[in-house]
Amino acid sequence: MSTSLKLxxxxxxxxxxxxxxxxxxSITxxxxxxxxxxxRRGWGAFLAGFAGIGLGWLGMAAWLNIRNDGHLSHRVAELLPLGGNGWLLVLVTxxxxxxxxxxxxxxxxxLRQALMSSRASAAR
Known part of the structure; x- marks a missing residue:
């Protein structure tokens, strides 16, 4: 299993x-x-963090939207420039x-890379 997938x-x-x-x-x-x-790499970590938290929030927001038949998300989406589309609000979330x-x-x-490079510089 690759490090990015594990992350x-x-x-x-x-x-x-x-x-x-x-x-x-607390996700931060x-x-x-x-x-x-x-x-190990910035791009891989960003994608792992984006996908991990994004999918978690998508699942929870979709589950809550389905449980209340979209009433709350529809009302909140009307307050925002989303045209009252509750599912678009779930996606934005x-x-x-x-x-x-x-x-x-x-x-x-x-931060890990900065600390590792400062250790390498101190070792010289």
């Missing part, structure tokens, strides 16, 4: 579990720490969550 699955699983008990922003430290630990997860994972990999 994606861990972010999806642990991010979804964390959101059951913690606030919505989860993606950051996992990418710091497992991430997933993209926003994915961006937060992807940026957090990217920051984790970048």
């Amino acid at each position: 994606f699955l861990l972010i999806l699983l642990l991010g979804s579990i964390a959101q059951l008990f913690l606030p919505w922003w 430290p989860v993606a950051f720490v996992l990418a710091f630990w497992l991430g 997933a993209v926003l969550g994915g961006l937060v997860g992807g940026m957090a994972a990217l920051a984790g990999v970048w």
Whole structure:
């Protein structure tokens, strides 16, 4: 199993579990720490964070939308420039969550790379 796939699955699983008990922003430290630990490249970590959190949010938002027959998402979508389309709001929610997860994972990999390069510079 590749490192990016493992990172994606861990972010999806642990991010979804964390959101059951913690606030919505708990996805940020989860993606950051996992990418710091497992991430190797920035692009792969960003995609793993984006897909992991985005799919988690898409699943949860779709499930909640189906459970209440789309009434709440329709009302919120009317307040935003979405034309009252509740499913478009679900998609926008997933993209926003994915961006937060992807940026957090990217920051984790970048911190790891910065620390590794500073260690290499100190060793010289």
